[in-house]
Amino acid sequence: MSRGLVFDVQRYAVHDGPGIRTLVFLKGCPLRCAWCCNPESQQARPEPMRRPALCAACRTCASACPAGAGKRDGRGGPVLDRERCAACADFACVQACPHDAISRVGREADAGELLFEIEQDRDFYRNSGGGATFSGGEPFFQPEFLGELLAGCRSRGIHAAVETCGHARTDILLALEPSIDLFLFDLKVLDAQAHCRLTGQDNGLILDNFHRLASRCPDKVTARLTVIPGVSDSEENVSAFAGLLHETGLETVELLAYHPLGLGKWDGLDREPLLRPEPGLAASSLAEVKLRLTRQGISCR
Numbered sequence: 001m002s003r004g005l006v007f008d009v010q011r012y013a014v015h016d017g018p019g020i021r022t023l024v025f026l027k028g029c030p031l032r033c034a035w036c037c038n039p040e041s042q043q044a045r046p047e048p049m050r051r052p053a054l055c056a057a058c059r060t061c062a063s064a065c066p067a068g069a070g071k072r073d074g075r076g077g078p079v080l081d082r083e084r085c086a087a088c089a090d091f092a093c094v095q096a097c098p099h100d101a102i103s104r105v106g107r108e109a110d111a112g113e114l115l116f117e118i119e120q121d122r123d124f125y126r127n128s129g130g131g132a133t134f135s136g137g138e139p140f141f142q143p144e145f146l147g148e149l150l151a152g153c154r155s156r157g158i159h160a161a162v163e164t165c166g167h168a169r170t171d172i173l174l175a176l177e178p179s180i181d182l183f184l185f186d187l188k189v190l191d192a193q194a195h196c197r198l199t200g201q202d203n204g205l206i207l208d209n210f211h212r213l214a215s216r217c218p219d220k221v222t223a224r225l226t227v228i229p230g231v232s233d234s235e236e237n238v239s240a241f242a243g244l245l246h247e248t249g250l251e252t253v254e255l256l257a258y259h260p261l262g263l264g265k266w267d268g269l270d271r272e273p274l275l276r277p278e279p280g281l282a283a284s285s286l287a288e289v290k291l292r293l294t295r296q297g298i299s300c301r
Ligand code: SF4
Pocket: 047, 048, 064, 065, 066, 067, 068, 069, 080, 084, 085, 086, 087, 088, 089, 091, 092, 093, 094
């Protein structure tokens, strides 16, 4: 069985697909969303992440690094130079911390091991109509590993969903489609230039993949819109999104509200998000987007 890079497994999840589910988060993503709430999912390699609330700024981690990745930021706090981090075998920085304030994000996992873990909740899936959801990062970023996990679910009779940003090779997407029961297709910004500026990638491939899946297997596709105040909630973006759904014949969307829980993670990764949306606006922004879409004939969940 092949091995892949995973950064989390959550059991008893109820928001990403029907019923009770096990979520498997694969590490690595082609997008760099300016507001990402899981920035630790982006790099396709293991990395250390501090928990700022526990960190005493003692710099023991920085001093322990064999790659010399320790450096000071402008405030004198402990910062690891991510360019120099070699993801050393024993994660010396993690071992050295006296406050348990830094951990390794990302582990190699065997597809068989994960399938065994997924299988443990088979009774819950059966009784709730649930299954497994492969998320990320971007799960199609590790196509062979994902393919093996999907095939394993199929052979075990476990419902399999994939949460995707859609930026994936079309041939791979279509080749794996028969093993996927549900695509949770996350869209953000429809304007090509804005998409490029805010995620680091053009959205041409994403929209093309969305159209293809919506025409090939509409019953398997759930469109999702991440509602980010000041970014994806504009009248133009919401209208363009409604237009896209009408074009593809999908009349329902799941709205995902922005939450600020990822901001501490950016600090812990010694990175600064390109955007810090105003969390206080998330609820009103969501309500406004829902109203606009409903007026345009789109049903919102
Ligand atoms: S994982 Fe290893 S190389 Fe990377 S910062 Fe920590 S000690 Fe240094």
